[in-house]
Each structure stands twice: as C-alpha cells, then as structure tokens.
Amino acid sequence: MKIKKFLPLILICVFMSGCWDKVEIDKQSFISTIAIDKGKEINKEKELINIKPGDTFLEEKIKKLYITYGFPDISELGPGKSNVLKEKSISVDAYSMDNGIQEATAKSSRSIRFGHTKLLILGSELLQYPNTIKEVIDYLDRQPSLNRNMITMVAKGTAEDYVKFIPAMESNIENYIIGLAENNKNTMMKPLTLKEVLTSLINNDENVLIPTMELDKVKNELSLVGTSIIKNYKIIGNLDKSQSYNVQLIKGDIKGGNKVIYINGHPINFSIYNIKRKIKMDNSKNKIKFNIDLEMEGQLKQSYVGNELFYKDSIQAVENNLNKTIKKECEETFRVVQKQYNVDVFGLGDYMKKFHPYTWKKFKGNWDEVFNNVDINVNVNFKVRRVGVIK
Secondary structure (H helix, E strand, C coil): CHHHHHHHHHHHHHHCCCCCCCCCHHHEEECCEEEEEECCCHHHHHHHHHCCCCCCCCHHHCCCEEEEEEEECHHHCCCCCCCCCCEEEEEEEECCHHHHHHHHHHHCCCEEECCCCCEEEEECCHHHCHHHHHHHHHHHHHCCCCCCCCEEEEECCCHHHHHCCCCCCCCCHHHHHHHHHHHCCCCCCCCCEHHHHHHHHHHCCCEEEEEEEEEECCCCEEEEEEEEEEECCEEEEEECHHHHHHHHHHHCCCCCEEEEEEECCEEEEEEEEEEEEEEEEECCCCCCEEEEEEEEEEEEEECCCCCCCCCHHHHHHHHHHHHHHHHHHHHHHHHHHHHHHCCCCCCHHHHHHHHCHHHHHHHHHHHHHHHCCCEEEEEEEEEEEECCCCC
16 A cells, blocks of 8 residues: 555656756757867977976966867757758867867857767877877777767878868768768778777787878868878878778778779779788798788779770780789888888788787787888789670
8 A cells, every 4th residue: 555655656756857967959069070289389298207296287388289179050950040050160279188178168158079079180290299199099098978980080281270171062071071081992991980090009009000181272172192100109101092002902901992004005994893812921931921812803994995805815914914013013012111111001910910829929029120021922813804885
C-alpha cells in the first residue's frame, strides 16, 4: 500500500523533470574549424625554461599561439531567413590551447562546442617550433570533446587567412577544403584525420606526412600543393603532388590515380585503378633491401587521332613505357626523401616491426641511420584493360 501511495510521485519526478544543463541552440557556437598560428611572443618560449614550478608567472605576457575559431552563424536559421549559414570567426592570442578556449569564451556571448569540428589547420610557421607543437598535440590528444575524425591540413602562410577565405562553390570554408582533399585523394594522398596524425606523432615514429594547401591572394584561389614532412614535431621539408602520390604508392595507401606518358609529342592519359602492393625484405647480404611489387590496371582516357591502340603489340609497348615511368618516379621520390630528409614516411619500419621482429629489434635504436642506407627496388606491372569508345 505504501508503495502505491508514493508511485505517482515517483513517476512525476521521472517523466516531468527537465534537463538541468539545457542550453538553447541559438545560445551556442558550434566550432567547425580550428586554425592555429604562431603567436607574436613565440620567440620568448626559451625564457620559459628558466621559470621554476614555484615561481610566479604572468601568462598574459607570453602569447605563443594565435588561434582562430571558425563557426557557422546559426542566427541565419529560422522562418523568413535565408537559411544559408555564413562563416564567422573569433581570433585570440593565447599562451596555450586551453587558454585559447578561455579567451574565445570571454569574447563570445554563446557557449562554445567542439563536437562538430570538421577541420584543423596548422600554420606552416608554427611548425618551426617543436616545443610549442608538442603542447598543441598533447592538448588535442587529451581532450575528449574534440572530434578525432576532423581533417588535418598544413597551411602555407597564416592559417587565419584560410578560415576567412570565401570560396565560390561553398558557403563555408571547411566543406570546401574537405571537398578539395577528397577530390585529390587519387592524385596526391587521402585526407588525414586528427586521429591518424596523433597516432603517427605520439605512438609511432614522431613523423607524419600532412596534406598542404596554399592561398593565392592575388587570384583569390585556394589549392592543394602537396604534403609537408613532419619529423620530431617540426616541418623539415615539402613534397609536391606527384612525389606525394608516389609515396602513397610505395606505402600501399592509394588505390587509384592518373598517369600520363608522351608518344610522338602527344600526351597519352590513363586512369589507374585496382592498385595492389606487395612488399618483401631481403637482408641476405648484410644490407637491407625492400622489393616493392605494384600491380595496377588502367583505362586509356585520351590519345590522339591516328594513334590506334588496338593490337596486342601496341598495347604492350604502352604498358612497358608505363612500367618504366612509374618505377623511375617511385624510386626517384624514395631517394629524395631518404637522402634529403632521412625520414621513413613509407612505413618500412612498421613493416619490419610487424613481419621481421628480430631484425627490427636489432635496428630500432638507430633506424634513421639504417633507413638512410637501405636499398629499394620497385617492380611495376601495369595492364591496360580498356581503351575507351572506338569506331
């Protein structure tokens, strides 16, 4: 009986209680893009080494970071409005990533949310300061509220300029840049997520290849120009789009693409698909050698009138030219990365660790030195499957 008396009261408490932490959507800012540049006081970071844990510290005097938060203007939503969300931004000086959130919140009349962030942009000049980058990476790795699937890009110049860039084909910058990355995944490299960047820098070899974009203010154009090589939390060089694509071929991270060869002064274009990579390591002569076997298929997209690729001999000749061209380009790219930058962005160390653990145990302490002296042999087997519509 007593339970029956209190049952209505219990049900009222369960079904009629409200959300105590509810915040109306028009009182929130959903950050879509985070752009991080070097701050005006970043050159003073060496002074911080002399500050002891017990000393007083005026953090506002050391502004190492300049952070821009891009977000859609949701006030444009509603009856009688355009419902086209324009991009707005808040820029702050900060001594840390967490301080940047505090400064942005102080400038905003709304609550800031990061669960829907799609794009992270790192300024190329910031990547010259490894100590500060370590702090940024630690924050990004530590915060559960951040979207680990956000796309990560390096921006030549100032990252803030990219957030404020107004694209002609999209209403917001993050969708435009992500669209560019998706459209270039078969000509350069696939889009890189924050999770993949964190895994490469923290858990693996402290090096990663990140897609890079450039803004032409004169032409008002934004384009992907290749990749940046990050080693020990610092940018050490850049690869163009062709070199970046060759790295992905050797690494086995790309399944399609385009290739052109010249016959009698005419460009012959092929679309590539069904790329398969096999890798084997040879350590029989006290020198490590990696054999990379690439199998791929392609379709002729463009030739020229009078060049008839109907017969077996002519198709085989084209296939041999493609095999030689791709082999040469891949091996040349490998030598550039190996000798000029001495960084293993090809995943060869990971392969050795997984499939040759005893050899890896011997060389893991000085892998950079070993990698600088390994040999590579790329074998390509290209098959032309289609030649397009013919009469």
